[in-house]
Amino acid sequence: MDAKQEISMAAIRSNHDGFGNETDKLEAKKRLGLRLKRARLDMNLKQEELADLMGISQAVVSNIENGLTTIDVPNLPLWATALNKPIMYFYEDESADWQQRAMDILRMFPENQIEFVLHMLKSMALSMHNLKG
Incomplete structure (x- = not known):
């Protein structure tokens, strides 16, 4: 599996790992999604354009931005690079x-x-x- 396919699979996977409160996880997904959207808009990119950069579908970008799916930590550097943001941008306190x-x-x-x-x-x-x- 190449890096682009790994990103796609990671984005589709749910964040359920058996630890922590599910409500907290949903909120974390939403915050991450909003930050991703803000970073994308800062770059004046459409969802489709970001999806092309990442080698994934526009639906995956939409699902992440809407907090339905998330990005695995190992893939954050790829997203951060594509969006010209430091990795911590996605996790800083609001x-x-x-x-x-x-x-x-x-x-x-x-x-x-x-x-x-x-x-x-x-x-x-x-x-x-x-x-x-």
């Missing part, structure tokens, strides 16, 4: 994800403007808080 995105945005500004941007964000947050309450 709360860390928004923090990382915020840091990435801040890094777009010249260093001498960071304090100004942070001040504006704080002002916006306070204004929004005052509107709510």
